[in-house]
Amino acid sequence: xxxxxxxxxxxxxxxxxxxxxxxxxxxxxxxxxxxxxxxxxxxxxxxxxxxxxxxxxxxxxxxxxxxxxxxxxxxxxxxxxxxxxxxxxxxxxxxxxxxxxxxxxxxxxxxxxxxxxxxxxxxxxxxxxxxxxxxxxxxxxxxxxxxxxxxxxxxxxxxxxxxxxxxxxxxxxxxxxxxxxxxxxxxxxxxxxxxxxxxxxxxxxxxxxxxxxxxxxxxxxxxxxxxxxxxxxxxxxxxxxxxxxxxxxxxxxxxxxxxxxxxxxxxxxxxx
Numbered sequence: 299x300x301x302x303x304x305x306x307x308x309x310x311x312x313x314x315x316x317x318x319x320x321x322x323x324x325x326x327x328x329x330x331x332x333x334x335x336x337x338x339x340x341x342x343x344x345x346x347x348x349x350x351x352x353x354x355x356x357x358x359x360x361x362x363x364x365x366x367x368x369x370x371x372x373x374x375x376x377x378x379x380x381x382x383x384x385x386x387x388x389x390x391x392x393x394x395x396x397x398x399x400x401x402x403x404x405x406x407x408x409x410x411x412x413x414x415x416x417x418x419x420x421x422x423x424x425x426x427x428x429x430x431x432x433x434x435x436x437x438x439x440x441x442x443x444x445x446x447x448x449x450x451x452x453x454x455x456x457x458x459x460x461x462x463x464x465x466x467x468x469x470x471x472x473x474x475x476x477x478x479x480x481x482x483x484x485x486x487x488x489x490x491x492x493x494x495x496x497x498x499x500x501x502x503x504x505x506x507x508x509x510x511x512x513x514x515x516x517x518x519x520x521x522x523x524x525x526x527x528x529x530x531x532x533x534x535x536x537x538x539x540x541x542x543x544x545x546x547x548x549x550x551x552x553x554x555x556x557x558x559x560x561x562x563x564x565x566x567x568x569x570x
Contacts, residue, residue, distance in 0.1 A: 373546045380559045386416055386540055388477055389555045392528045392567045395471040398444045402478035411440035414478035417514070417538035421481060424506075424513035433505045434486025438493075438534070442475035465530040469567065474518065479538045481515075498533035510536055511544040516555070523554040528565040 378387040383400045390396055404415040408422055421437070428435035442450065448470035455463040474480035484492045485502040497503045507517055518537040519529040539555070547558055556563040 373542070375559060380555075380561055383477065386479065386538070387543065387555070387559070388479075389559060389561045389563075390472060390474050390477060391556065391561075391563045392468075392472055393562045393564065395568070396444075396473075396476050398471055400476060401443065402441065405441055405478055408440070409437045411437050411481065412478065413440045413481065413538075417479050420514040420538060420541070424510060424515060427509070427513070428502070428505055431505070433501050435502045435505065436484040436486050438482040438484045439475065440481050441478040442473060444470050444476060447471075447473040447476060464565075466532070468529075472567070474535075474537055480518070481536050481538075482534050483536060484534070493534060495531065495533075498531070503533045506536060507533060511548050512541070514538055514541040514544050516544060516547070516553075518555075520553055523557070525565070526554050526556045526563040528563055 379385040380387055380389045381394065382388060383396050384402070388396075402414045405412045406415045406418050408418050409425070413421060425435055425437065447468065451463060451467045451469055454467045458466075468474075475482075482493070483502065483506060485497055485500040487502065488496075488500040491497045491500050491503070498507065506515075510517060515536040515538050517533060518535050519527050519532040521531045524530060537555075543558070547553070552558045554563070555561065
């Protein structure tokens with residue numbers, strides 16, 4: 299009797315649990331079914347993508363409003379004439395003389411020598427800079443007239459001979475000194491080397507070789523450019539052409555005005 303009653307109690311408990319489970323499932327199933335249906339629908343509407351498309355970003359279009367870099371303008375080597383005697387870039391050599399009557403119109407005094415006004419400030423600045431660094435750089439000569447050059451050339455010929463004069467001293471009309479843009483400098487530390495080849499080894503000669511271009515002046519006659527200038531090296535002879543041109547020549551490894559402007563030169567005088 300008791301055993302029969304116990305079985306009924308167990309059966310009743312199992313049935314009650316099943317009834318509770320059915321109620322829970324009945325409430326939750328519509329929501330689960332809806333979620334599964336939505337997920338399946340989404341999967342049907344999405345196109346499958348290859349792996350590479352999933353990880354490689356789309357290219358970004360180039361900006362059309364970006365400013366283009368401004369090109370550096372080329373240095374204008376035609377800015378001034380190379381044949382006008384009054385031009386700061388006039389080339390005077392054995393092939394290209396000056397008129398005998400040419401006298402610069404704007405000569406001024408710089409430490410006792412005459413120079414064109416356009417060159418005076420740079421020459422004075424060069425002297426001041428050298429002296430500030432303990433270099434005893436001095437001016438020896440500047441402008442020479444046609445007749446002054448004729449006398450200088452005759453004196454060298456008489457002292458050293460024609461062949462020597464041809465290498466170191468211009469004939470009248472062929473001297474850069476007549477432009478008023480050339481100077482000869484001296485060594486205050488080693489006067490015995492003034493106007494001598496050894497000037498290039500003095501502190502003053504070394505300084506102008508390294509620094510004169512900063513002030514718009516060239517060591518006009520060097521070992522490197524003798525064939526085109528027509529003169530032996532003269533470390534003391536400087537020619538003013540302006541800081542822009544010397545800067546361009548230095549940057550481009552050009553050492554002569556003939557090479558810079560494509561002007562003829564050489565050791566022979568025009569007309570022999």
